[in-house]
Amino acid sequence: xxxxxxxxxxxxxxxxxxxxxxxxxxxxxxxxxxxxxxxxxxxxxxxxxxxxxxxxxxxxxxxxxxxxxxxxxxxxxxxxxxxxxxxxxxxxxxxxxxxxxxxxxxxxxxxxxxxxxxxxxxxxxxxxxxxxxxxxxxxxxxxxxx
Amino acid sequence: xxxxxxxxxxxxxxxxxxxxxxxxxxxxxxxxxxxxxxxxxxxxxxxxxxxxxxxxxxxxxxxxxxxxxxxxxxxxxxxxxxxxxxxxxxxxxxxxxxxxxxxxxxxxxxxxxxxxxxxxxxxxxxxxxxxxxxxxxxxxxxxxxxxxxxxxxxxxxxxxxxxxxx
Numbered sequence: 001x002x003x004x005x006x007x008x009x010x011x012x013x014x015x016x017x018x019x020x021x022x023x024x025x026x027x028x029x030x031x032x033x034x035x036x037x038x039x040x041x042x043x044x045x046x047x048x049x050x051x052x053x054x055x056x057x058x059x060x061x062x063x064x065x066x067x068x069x070x071x072x073x074x075x076x077x078x079x080x081x082x083x084x085x086x087x088x089x090x091x092x093x094x095x096x097x098x099x100x101x102x103x104x105x106x107x108x109x110x111x112x113x114x115x116x117x118x119x120x121x122x123x124x125x126x127x128x129x130x131x132x133x134x135x136x137x138x139x140x141x142x143x144x145x146x
Numbered sequence: 147x148x149x150x151x152x153x154x155x156x157x158x159x160x161x162x163x164x165x166x167x168x169x170x171x172x173x174x175x176x177x178x179x180x181x182x183x184x185x186x187x188x189x190x191x192x193x194x195x196x197x198x199x200x201x202x203x204x205x206x207x208x209x210x211x212x213x214x215x216x217x218x219x220x221x222x223x224x225x226x227x228x229x230x231x232x233x234x235x236x237x238x239x240x241x242x243x244x245x246x247x248x249x250x251x252x253x254x255x256x257x258x259x260x261x262x263x264x265x266x267x268x269x270x271x272x273x274x275x276x277x278x279x280x281x282x283x284x285x286x287x288x289x290x291x292x293x294x295x296x297x298x299x300x301x302x303x304x305x306x307x308x309x310x311x312x
Contacts, residue, residue, distance in 0.1 A: 041195075055242065063203075071197045076197060078170075078200070095204070
């Protein structure tokens with residue numbers, strides 16, 4: 001998708017997270033070179049999705065950041081039912097990949113797994129951020145190689 | 147403080163959001179677009195950034211897109227410096243307060259639970275009256291909690307009114 005490889009983009013996202021950006025921001029900001037959306041807009045639009053949406057424990061912000069980035073890459077005309085359905089189908093595919101690799105897409109479950117209080121891999125937030133980046137990168141690479 | 151139901155502005159925003167929904171924009175887009183004049187992002191960007199949150203995220207039926215749209219409006223309007231812990235916590239606290247109000251008025255913030263009473267298939271938005279109503283609720287709460295209650299909101303409105311020379 002660009003000259004940045006999946007690994008280095010995942011590292012970039014992890015660095016953003018370490019710097020203090022939340023999970024959603026770290027994923028979305030790691031792709032600004034390919035989405036063509038300014039950092040200010042990406043950072044402020046994704047900010048509310050950290051901590052499963054303001055620490056509500058809902059959908060993991062790394063997933064939200066990944067889906068937001070997908071939409072920036074596609075820019076579908078969602079008034080066309082087929083384009084909308086295609087975006088949604090891609091989202092579900094990406095979310096399922098995340099679920100398969102992390103055992104949940106919900107922040108509250110992921111945190112419980114991390115704490116050893118629920119069965120699952122228990123990936124740490126920086127690793128979930130890198131996972132989301134990697135899934136989208138691979139998805140894009142597979143698509144461009146079709 | 148308001149309960150997110152009462153101001154004239156909130157009624158206007160809700161009507162605007164519901165009109166976008168009727169036009170065919172998804173729940174998240176409809177809420178975000180209703181505040182486009184206050185967000186400093188162009189409409190095409192708003193449509194793209196909110197698009198994936200419709201149908202509880204691509205029909206995953208997770209968090210209602212109207213709720214995600216309302217959160218996104220908060221993020222774009224308040225432009226919190228989230229590297230500052232206090233600013234981040236304030237944004238998150240505002241989100242939880244808006245979510246609480248939404249759940250109080252709608253029964254839940256989760257798409258699959260909200261749709262239990264009015265399930266709909268892949269159909270035109272005119273066949274989703276429940277969703278249109280949820281879009282209105284989210285817009286009213288966003289107007290009340292982001293723009294009416296906060297100093298930042300007051301400043302935004304003052305700027306907007308200056309711009310109109312009113």
